[in-house]
Amino acid sequence: MILSLDILLFAILIVTALLALQVKDLLTAVAMLAGYSLFAALLFAGMQAVDVAFVEAALGAGLTGVLLIAAILATSRRIDGQEGMLRRVVVGSLVVGFVALMLFASGGLPDRGDPEAPAHQRVAPAYLEGSMEQTQTPNVVTAVLADYRSMDTLGETLVILTAALAASLVLVRREEGEP
Amino acid sequence: MTGGYPSEVVRVVCTVLSPFIAVFGLYVIAHGHYGPGGGFAGGVIVAVGAILPRMTLAEDLAYRAIPSITGPLAGGIGMLLFILCGVAPMLAGGAFLDYEALAIAGMEAARARYLGILAVEIAVGLAVFGALVLIYDVLAGRTD
Structure with missing residues (x-):
């Protein structure tokens, strides 16, 4: 496992996830999610978890995108309406709290590959x-x-x-x- | 969504590619003992081979080879096969899913487990293939 590659992959993951949330065109969001899955698969492969990486690449980057596109074609491609300020604040604080909780809990995990x-x-x-x-x-x-x-x-x-x-x-x- | 995709290049490439994708999926299912993959990943890839023509070809053409009944049928057969793999050793006097009990005289216990794993992988592959094709057909509005 190479640390700089790890950091790069995680940066790409975060960027693609944020882009998928931000874009108004849902097809673009699906493409971003597929890219996210692909880089997650690379990350798994870097951790020697080839089986997990394989399933992630086939299902996450491949078929999930197809199913989501089918769902978009059956409904609508655009997001309608604006979300309210209150909703943004509530959801944002929940997300930040959850991330803080996960970071706190991850401190107690053993190191990767620790025998x-x-x-x-x-x-x-x-x-x-x-x-x-x-x-x-x-x-x-x-x-x-x-x-x-x-x-x-x-x-x-x-x-x-x-x-x-x-x-x-x-x-x-x-x-x-x-x- | 349904109906032929306008570009002929896309249609031809998808038609030519999809059998190869399906064969690769079968390889992944059968090769789970030695390499990455197994029933789950292989089933997904076979499903891609079935869904690709559905996305690009004209409806009657795509559904002639793999009709929409395939989804629920394959899913059900796969699940039944898996449960059978669990129940058969019980009938032979072992525990649930204990393939060792199925070893015929002269067969190593490990060989029986090897074959049991293969049967389970095929069952999982069928079930996953069926489930994904079913979901696609329902989303595309094709469930006769």
Whole structure:
């Protein structure tokens, strides 16, 4: 991990996020969000989390943008109306408070890659040492996702499918007069 | 949104590219044991291969190869397959999702888990593919 690259990527992330919030044209905002996801994927790849980076690049930078564009084409491309001053103040202070809380909490986190971190103390060493022998799978992430922790993956898949079905129930367009 | 995209270049490039994108997605699903990716990322990429023609080609053309029933169908089949992967070891006397119990005589326990992982990846890929295609179809207003 290179510190200057880290700082550059984080700067790009913040700029693209702010631009996505500021622009009035929603298509531009979607493009900015896709760029944001792409640079987030680069950041994950820099942390050696290739699997996460891959999913972020495919889903965040690719398909989410397509779905958002489809939603824009089905509705409207422009933001109408101005937001009030009071709303700006309330939302802004909430955001600042939340960021301060996160920064405060992040002080208690262990360093990145610290072998003494609690996450690396319990079952993780067993997975890392055993995955090749027990499952013949060199990619430990896949072994954890689909074997050791497959119950979590089952729940995740169920959530995705339920979300898609719920979206289709809400959005499906019926002909006039149909119940 | 629906209907052919005006530029012929875009239409042709998307038509030519989409099968390759889908094949790459299948590779990612099948290759999850050795490289990055797996069911989730692979399913997303296969879904992109299915959605690209829907965005660019004329409606009847795009939906002829992959009709709008594919979304819910693939999602449901994937979910069922996953649950089957969980229940089958129970019938063989193991715990839920414990593929080791499925090892046929002469097969290593690790090999059974390897194949179980592959089955689960395929199930997740199908479910994710179905879910994303379904969401796109609903947004585009195509749900016959």
